[in-house]
Every structure is written in structure tokens, then in C-alpha cells.
Amino acid sequence: MRIGIDVGGTNTDAVLLDGDRVLATVKSPTTAEVTGGVVAAIGAVLGASGVPPAAVTAVMIGTTHFVNALVEGERLAPTAAVRLGLPATAALPPMVDWPGRLRAALSPDADGPAVHLCHGGHEYDGRPLSDLDEDELRATAAAIAARGVRSVAVSAVFSPVSADAERRAGEILAAELGPDVHLSLSHEIGRVGLLPRENATIVNAALRDLAVRIVAAFGRALDEAGIGAPLFLSQNDGTLMDVERAREQPIATFASGPTNSMRGAAYLSGLADCAVVDVGGTTADVGILTGGFPREASGEAEMGGVRTNFRIPDVLSLGIGGGSLVDLDAPSVGPRSVGYRLTERALVFGGDTLTATDLAVAAGRAEIGDPSRVARLDRARVEAALAHTAGRIAETVDRMRTSPEPIPVVAVGGGSVLIDALPGFADVRRPGHYAVANAIGAAIAQVGGEVDRVFQVPPGRRDAVLDEAKAEAAAHAERAGARPGTVDVVDVEEVPLAYLPGGATRIRVKAVGDLDLNRLENDRA
Incomplete structure (x- = not known):
């Protein structure tokens, strides 16, 4: 038996699977302290199913902790960037194109980021670009230690072709800086393309301290629930990594939310090739499934203003969700949202804010909260706002297509009750357990x-x-x-x-x- 958990901006969802059978599902509001929501979700799904904790064989979690830290520019460790590429590459030093706030967040002091250019690296065919200078690296380690930095990102020219220079540099830096230094090597993280691969490696290094704390917190949550099963975290490509790798490569979890939803949509609908619209409380994420896995972005991806090139699904996000604010006069829905305060602010829950969820209830598409609180809304204006929403989502799906051939659309997520039909798409499905497709995607991950x-x-x-x-x-x-x-x-x-x-x-x-x-x-x- 497996527990799948997905932490979203509005809700934390959990499911318990026995083989292919869904035993229990739970959807609860995400708490300001996200780990507490995970603890509550585990307890709730076990309580709803009556399954003893000892029967659980694995727990899979998709989390927003790490991408949120980058976007917010908080909880990032001071980080040193070591590039192996001299005498080439000196014109554009590491972090040259980063937003100023993130450069400041990673700087150990007022002198700015700890950036070091060293000799080494390879040509495209594996020939050395220049010899690794071990004394130069030892001097670099001394400079890093003097500034009190414990997270180091090492990048070398064409390291995906030959990682020898990075590995040896890592050995030298580890020996000089001690066993508690966090090293991130770019050939383990990014793809061909020096600057975006280096950027991804620096981000990963900056998140290593946080990853240790988050993984430990998740482990404590399992202990509190009496679960001795191993813990896995969802990766961007729809697969799993164990906790040891999660501590080393937290950046690999950045897009696990949309990926889990798409994988869950494939599982619930039985479709391996389709478009997926995941409507949460804040956004609608649109992606394409190919062979049961999300189509990956072919080029660079920008995260928090930083260009990177690690594995990430090709997803377009739209500011429409169940918590989106509504203007019936325009009509318009989103992009502003009440987020995880939906159950406090929406009209159907006794609040004073008109949200997209209120529209779905008023139109008879969902039974949520108290329908009498939206009974007086003008039905024509409600339908116009929902039609506006459907048109914007349909346009986004159309932008993701690479062929004019008809494509089925699978709608998942709690906010998918907003979608009744999409103009231009004849086959729109909302499968059973659609509201927790993200948690199911985590539980079935390979x-x-x-x-x-x-x-x-x-x-x-x-x-x-x-x-x-x-x-x-x-x-x-x-x-x-x-x-x-x-x-x-x-x-x-x-x-x-x-x-x-x-x-x-x-x-x-x-x-x-x-x-x-x-x-x-x-x-x-």
C-alpha cells in the first residue's frame, strides 16, 4: 500500500492506494507551515481508510517547498560558484544575469556572491580544454572557507560529455572544506549549455541546507504517524527519488506538482496521449501527455528570473483557479486569488468574496458549501463569466498543441468543476477522483x-x-x-x-x- 501526497498552494491532497485500488482520499487546506499540513494529511488518510500504519509500504510526496524558496528569495544558503573553464568563459562570470535580489540572497556578505573562475573543463569531444590546477582549487577553497560559505556549486565546460574535471574538483574542495560542505556538480543536474546548467547547479546548492531540514521534517511526520515505510519525493519528470537524492538535488522537485497531476490524469483516464488541464485553487496548468509522461520543455526554463536547463515539463500556467476573484461586470476571472483562504473568503463558505468556486456552485456544476448564499447571482452573468473562463483555457490548450489533429482533454484538480466544455475540443473528460489526481500521480510514480x-x-x-x-x-x-x-x-x-x-x-x-x-x-x- 502506498500513500501519495501533493502539497499545493491552496490544498494538500493525500491518497491511499492498494495496488490499483483507491482506498481513501483527503483534501485539506494547505497550512502556512506546509509540513504541518503533510502531518495532518497522513493522519486523515489513515483514519479514513482504517488501514494500520504498518501496512504502508511507501510514501511519495510532491512538495512546493523548494520552488517557493527560490521564488520568494528566502531560506537560501550563501553559495559559492566555482567554474572550471579558464582561459575561456571569463567574459560572462557566474550569476551574471541573475536578479539582484537573488544575487544578494546568495551572497555571504556585502562583497557580493562568492564567484571563482578556475582552469579545467573539456571540449565537446572530451579533450581537455585546459589542465585542472589543483593548487588553484586549494586556494579557491581557502577563499570560500574564509567567507564562511558551506554550499558550493561546481560547473565545468562540457561536463555532460566528460565529468572528470568536476569530480576531481569536488574531491579537492571536499577535502579542503571538510565533510559538512554541500557540493553540487553540474553534470548531475543540468544538460549541455554552460550558463543555464551552471545556474541550475547554483540554485541547487543554495537549497541544500533547506533540503536537509525539509526531508528530516517529512521523516518526523512519518514517525509521528507510526509509518516505517521509506519516503520518496516526486521529480519534475514524473519519477521518484529517494530521500538521499532529495537532499542532494532538491531542484529536481521544482515542477513535481503539475507533473503529478498529469501522471494522475493519465492513470485515471486511461489515456496515454492527451492534453491535461489541472485547475487548482490559484492557477490552471496545461500540459501535454506523450506515452503517459509529460512532454518535456525542449529549451531553457526560467525559474524566479534565473535561466536553467534541467528536466522540467512543458507547462503553460493561467491565473484561473477555484479561488480566483471574479468581476461579473467585465466579465473576468483571475489572476488574483484568495488561495488557501478559499474556505474563509468564498461566498459559499460564508465569506464576502466572489470567487470562481461560487460561480461553479451557482451554475449547478458543483455541490460545495452553502448554495443558498449564491442563489441570487444573475444566472446569465454567471454563465458569461464561466464561458469567458472556458475560452481562455481552450486558447491555452490550443497553444500547447503541435498538430491540428483532434486531441482529448482531461480536466483534473478541485477547480476543474469550472470546466463543463471547451470550445474547439469535442472530447473533454473529468475522471473519477479528479480532485486528487495530483496525489494519485505521486502515489503511482515510477x-x-x-x-x-x-x-x-x-x-x-x-x-x-x-x-x-x-x-x-x-x-x-x-x-x-x-x-x-x-x-x-x-x-x-x-x-x-x-x-x-x-x-x-x-x-x-x-x-x-x-x-x-x-x-x-x-x-x-
Whole structure:
């Protein structure tokens, strides 16, 4: 049995699954202190099901803690950025394009960010760009220690091709700075493209202290509930990572909310290829499922004003949700929202604010709160506002399509009661348990492995190189906890680098498999 939890801006949702059967679901308001909401959700779902805590075999959590910390510019640790690339790359130093408030948040003192340029790195084909200068790195470590910085991000030119320089630099810095230093290496986090990969690595390093505290808090929540099962966190690509990796790579959880909802939509609807509209309390997130997994963003993603290139789903967000403020005269819905105060502010709950949820109740689309409190709303104006909402969502879905072919749309999330039909889309579905699709997506998440680097592809050897990349991705998935025999390759991408000699090709392979619960049981025993 598995518990899936998803922490959203408005609600914290939890489900208990026994195989493919949903035993209990809980939707409760997110608290200002998010971890307390997780504790309450675990207790509520166990109480509703009557299942003893000892019967739970795994707990999966999707959390907004880390992306919120970046967006708010709070709870970030002072961080040093070490780049291996001299004599090249000096024109654009690390964090050169960051917002000033985030540069300040990561600076250990008034002198600004701790930025260090060192020799090292590789060419696209793995040849050294320059020799690693170990004395230079030891001097860099001394400068970092002098400023009291304990989180360090190491990035090297073309490290996804060859990670040797980063690994050796990490060893030297760890030896000089001591065992409690938090090191983040860019080849483990981002893709080809120095600046956005470096940015992602710096963000990850800045979140490492927070990740240790959050993971420990989640562990205490399980202990309080009497659950001894292992804990996993949801990743951006719809797969899971264990708590050890969560401490090391918190950035991998940034988009787990929309991803969980899309994976849950696929599970509940039985559709592997469709558009998904996840309407929460604050926003409507629109994405595309391909083969049961979210389509990934092909380029860079901006997070809190920082350009990054780690794995993240291709999602468009619209400021429409169940808590959105409504102007019937315009008509308009959103983008401002009452958020997690919906149950205090909405008319149907005795509040004084007209929200989108009130419109759904007034139109007879939902039975929430006290319908008599919205009975006097003008029905024509209510329907006009809902039609306006449907039109904006339909336009967003249309922007996400890459083909004029008809595509089914699956609506999930508590706010999806706003959607009755979408203009231009004949097949719109709202499956059972739609309100907690995000928590279900967390509970059913699989384990993944990925390879993304530049390969040399000699003439006549393309198939052999692809097989090598696929085997490597599958091995990564199994090491991460996937059960052997269940691992499948779900995505292969080849990009020949025509401007480089020697058949250089960027190959990205993603493999996923089912979580090996038997191995978990053996580890617990």
C-alpha cells in the first residue's frame, strides 16, 4: 500500500492506494507551515481508510517547498560558484544575469556572491580544454572557507560529455572544506549549455541546507504517524527519488506538482496521449501527455528570473483557479486569488468574496458549501463569466498543441468543476477522483533514469551507440530503485551536431520502471 501526497498552494491532497485500488482520499487546506499540513494529511488518510500504519509500504510526496524558496528569495544558503573553464568563459562570470535580489540572497556578505573562475573543463569531444590546477582549487577553497560559505556549486565546460574535471574538483574542495560542505556538480543536474546548467547547479546548492531540514521534517511526520515505510519525493519528470537524492538535488522537485497531476490524469483516464488541464485553487496548468509522461520543455526554463536547463515539463500556467476573484461586470476571472483562504473568503463558505468556486456552485456544476448564499447571482452573468473562463483555457490548450489533429482533454484538480466544455475540443473528460489526481500521480510514480550527453557516432555505428545509451539509461533506472524486467525506454532524442566533426550527436534517452517494493521490504527487514 502506498500513500501519495501533493502539497499545493491552496490544498494538500493525500491518497491511499492498494495496488490499483483507491482506498481513501483527503483534501485539506494547505497550512502556512506546509509540513504541518503533510502531518495532518497522513493522519486523515489513515483514519479514513482504517488501514494500520504498518501496512504502508511507501510514501511519495510532491512538495512546493523548494520552488517557493527560490521564488520568494528566502531560506537560501550563501553559495559559492566555482567554474572550471579558464582561459575561456571569463567574459560572462557566474550569476551574471541573475536578479539582484537573488544575487544578494546568495551572497555571504556585502562583497557580493562568492564567484571563482578556475582552469579545467573539456571540449565537446572530451579533450581537455585546459589542465585542472589543483593548487588553484586549494586556494579557491581557502577563499570560500574564509567567507564562511558551506554550499558550493561546481560547473565545468562540457561536463555532460566528460565529468572528470568536476569530480576531481569536488574531491579537492571536499577535502579542503571538510565533510559538512554541500557540493553540487553540474553534470548531475543540468544538460549541455554552460550558463543555464551552471545556474541550475547554483540554485541547487543554495537549497541544500533547506533540503536537509525539509526531508528530516517529512521523516518526523512519518514517525509521528507510526509509518516505517521509506519516503520518496516526486521529480519534475514524473519519477521518484529517494530521500538521499532529495537532499542532494532538491531542484529536481521544482515542477513535481503539475507533473503529478498529469501522471494522475493519465492513470485515471486511461489515456496515454492527451492534453491535461489541472485547475487548482490559484492557477490552471496545461500540459501535454506523450506515452503517459509529460512532454518535456525542449529549451531553457526560467525559474524566479534565473535561466536553467534541467528536466522540467512543458507547462503553460493561467491565473484561473477555484479561488480566483471574479468581476461579473467585465466579465473576468483571475489572476488574483484568495488561495488557501478559499474556505474563509468564498461566498459559499460564508465569506464576502466572489470567487470562481461560487460561480461553479451557482451554475449547478458543483455541490460545495452553502448554495443558498449564491442563489441570487444573475444566472446569465454567471454563465458569461464561466464561458469567458472556458475560452481562455481552450486558447491555452490550443497553444500547447503541435498538430491540428483532434486531441482529448482531461480536466483534473478541485477547480476543474469550472470546466463543463471547451470550445474547439469535442472530447473533454473529468475522471473519477479528479480532485486528487495530483496525489494519485505521486502515489503511482515510477523510477527513472536518463542519459543526456554528446556521443561520437562513427559511420555505420548509429544503432550500436543508441543501444549503448539505452542500456545506460536502463541501468540508471535500476540503480535508482526500479525493478529489473519492468524498465522500458520511453523517450529517445537525437540531435546531430552538424557544426562539429566526427559524427558528434547529442543523445537523450529516458527509461522508467516500477518501484521495486520487494527490495524495499528486504531493505526494511
